[in-house]
Amino acid sequence: MNQPHVLIIEDDEHINNIIYDVLQKENFLCTQAFSGSEGKMHVHRQLYDLIILDLMLPGLSGEAFMDELRTKLMYDTPVIVLSAKEKLDHKLHLFDLGADDYVTKPFEVEELLARVNVHIKRNAKSELHASYRHKNLVFDSETRSVMIHQTVLNLTRQEYKIIELLVKNPTRVFTKQDLYELAWDEIYMGEDKTITVHISNIRHKIRQYDKENYIDTVWGIGFRLSK
Template sequence: MKEQILIVEDDADINNLLAKILRTEHFEPIQAFSGTEAKLLFTQNTPDLILLDLMLPGLSGEELLSELRGNFSSDVPVIILSAKIALTDKVSLLKMGADDYITKPFEPEEVIARIQAALRRTSTSKKLSCLNLELYPDSRKVTVQGIELSLTAHEYDLLYLFMKNPEKVYSREMLYDLVWHGGYYGENNTVNVHVSNLRKKLKEADPENEYIRTVYGIGFKLVLH
C-alpha cells in the first residue's frame, strides 16, 4: 500500500503541486484546504505523514499541530511548510512537536527528501502490535506468535489499515476505496472475501484470539482486547 501524505494547504495551486509531486514519487496524497478539514480527514484515516501550512482558514496550523500532539496523542510525523522564516517561529514549532520545517518557496526534491527522511525515522521503523500479532511496515512482514504469516498484497493492506487505526470501524466502501483504489457500487463481494480469508489465516495461527470483528450493518474493525 502506498504511504498516505496529508497535505494541509489553503492555496489550491500549491496544494495541487504538492499532490502532483507526491504522486510522481509513488505516495498517495490526501488534500485538505483548511485546518478544520484536515482535522476531519485525520479522524477518518490516520495518514503516514502530514505536510502542514500555518496560515489556514478554520484551525491554524499551530492549533492543528497542538491538537494532534495533545488531544489526539498522535506521533504521526508533521513537516511544516511555511513562508515564515524567523528562527523563533521554527524553534517554537519544533518544540510543539513538528518533526521538520521547510521554508517556502521550496524545491520539490527537498520536500521529497525531507518526507523520506521523516518516514525513515518514524513510520517505517515502527512495529505495529496487537496481542500475538505483529506487523512490520518497512518489510511488509506479519508474524503471529513469532511465526511469519503468508498474506496476499491485499490481505496485508487490509491488516495494515486495521492495525494503524485500532478500534476504527471501516465500512466496506471505505476499505474498497483505500485498498483497491476504486469506486464501490455495493454489489462487489471483493472486500468480504479478502477479509474472510485474512480472518481465517489469523485464526489458524492464533485460535485463542479474535483480531477482526464484524460491526453489523457497518463494516469491520481490529479488536483491542
C-alpha cells in the same frame, strides 16, 4: 517505492497551487485542501506519506489539526509546517505538537522540495524496517510477513494490506470504503460483501493459532484493531 502521496493544506490558493505544480512535476501524487477542516476530512479517509501544513487556516487552525493528527488519530505521518512566524518559542511549540519540520514564509520552492524529499526518503527507510506487535501478532514491513506465535500466516495481497492498515493505525475505525480503496487501490462502487469476506478469512486464519480477537466490528461503521 510507490508514488508518494502528499497532502497540501494551505488556504492561499496561489501558494497551494505553486506547491502542487512543483510536486506534481517531481512525480508526487498530491491532494489539495484549503482549510483545516477540509484537511481533517482527508486524513480521516486517506493515508498520506507527508503533509504540508499552513497554520493560519479557516475552520480549523494548523495547531488544532496537528493535535487531531497526533493525539486522536495517532498518525506519525511527517508534517512540514509553513508559517510566517519566526520566533524560536513558536517553532519549539510546533515541534512539541508533533511537527517534523518548519519552513518560514516567504520560502523558496527549491528549499521546500528538498525538505519534502528528505522526509519522504527517511520515512520510506524507516517503514522498510518497521515491525508492529499487537497481542501475539507481529507485522514485519521488512520481510512483508504476518506472524502469530512465530507462525507465518499465508495471506493474500489484500489480506496483508488490510492487516497493515489496521496495525499501523490501531485507534482508527476503517469503513468498508476506506479498506477497499486503500487495499485494492480502486474506487469503491457501493455496498458489497468483499471486505466482510476478507475480514472473515483473516479472522479464520488467525484463529487456527490463536483464539484471541484481533479485529473488532464497529457496527454501522466498519472495522478496527481490537483493544
